[in-house]
Amino acid sequence: MTSATDSDLEQRAALLDSWVEKRRHIARLEAEASDLLAERMRLSRSDSDENPFHRDAIHRSMIAEYSAAGRLTQGSVEYAFTDAGFLAASHPGVRSAFRAGHITAAHVREIVRAAGVVREAVNNGRADADVLPLYDTVAVIVAERETPARTRAHLRELAAVLAGSTVTERHARSKSERTVTVRPAGDGLCVLTVVLPEHLATAILDRLTRLAHVVIAGRNDREPTLDPMDDGENPIYPDDIAQDDPSRDDYAIFGDGTFTTDPTGPTVEHIPSDTRTIDQVRADLLIDLLLASDPSAANGSGLDNIQGRIQVTVAATTLAGCDDRPAQLDGHGPLHPDIARDLAGHNGGWSRLFLDPTGLVVETDTYRPTEPMRRFLRARDQHCRFPGCRMPAHRCQIDHTFDHAKGGRTEIHNLAHLCARHHSLKHPDVADDDRWTAQQLPDGTIDWFSPLGRTYRDSPSRRVMFV
Structure with missing residues (x-):
């Protein structure tokens, strides 16, 4: 090399x-x-x-x-x-x-x-x-x-x-502006626009993305859909014929999903492979969910119980109803306190955060020995820690800033969320001329060093900027 x-x-x-x-x-x-x-x-x-x-x-x-x-x-x-x-x-x-x-x-x-x-x-x-x-x-x-x-x-x-309270009032007013509109986009397409509360839109996109990943991961397991051998009033399909039935000899199915009604003849039909992009799969799933309530069988199995995920930060005093300070929909912006209270009532996964005077998360109050570290990092990072990237933390990998293989410790100040794309930049398999390196400071700030020797800094988000 x-x-x-x-x-x-x-x-x-x-x-x-x-x-x-x-x-x-x-x-x-x-x-x-x-x-x-x-x-x-x-x-x-x-x-x-x-x-x-x-x-x-x-x-x-x-x-x-x-x-x-x-x-x-x-x-x-x-x-x-x-x-x-x-x-x-x-x-x-x-x-x-x-x-x-x-x-x-x-x-x-x-x-x-x-x-x-x-x-x-x-x-x-x-x-x-x-x-x-x-x-x-x-x-x-x-x-x-x-x-x-x-x-x-x-x-x-x-x-x-x-x-201050203006945001809360604006959110209450803007909720009445939710709507659905359609406008033509040409070539048989149109743009469906949905205006709805941000926390719901974020959760919807997350759920569609997770559903799409399941569909893409399982599309190679799809069974071929074969035409009937007799399409009369009661159609007969190849699977309906017993293995020892002589008529089955006129119909062959090959291991790659290719099938023909005459194994000796030249006519062979191929089942098209699913080559849809993740955006196309998300769009198809949205159509299925809206028009048929559940994803159709054609999109694969394993889609049950996938729910949208969001991360919210709210003051304990606000949660208890002592004040109406806006909560935060992490990575997006302020959230109406009533919505945060409602979400808290339906979710048992809340953790208590302790902040330093500058607003940085310094500790979380949780129970299990390894999960607290993950919850701490999700709360601190919110998204991928490469400069400028906003991939949500729950779609990222937890990376050792200083490689574990080289002696890097598994501790909070050596861990951070990175999306798959930016995680791979510092992988040992990348050539030296193209590999990035990183160094994490005690306050969670990460300095990234490019192949050209330039330094780019990414600091963890502050939860409170002014009191």
């Missing part, structure tokens, strides 16, 4: 640096585009003030023109204008970081939208005006080190704390 030369490494490092700089340049251009939209919105408001009876027409005309010129859907343009307006009016810190190329347009989108509850609380007098600059400061710090998806999860939790 050959190793890369110093020249090769320098070239790869240079390409990486150039790509990162291009991404920063793109972000700066996106910031300029956002400023242009904000300026256009100011002109539109001025026009509307002069012609208040035509306010709606003025706005729709502006959206339509930008949609046509940019070859974008009007919904996308509407969102872009809204985000640009809030960014310019309420988030100067985020706007500065965007202009400098430190954060991307995707980060800005998540920051601005997660801040909605904070802006509402400030406008209604339920939160102090200095809460929004505080949100901005933390948002930039988080966005500069996390992906947009992780940024969204962090900031929704932050916004819940800063806005």
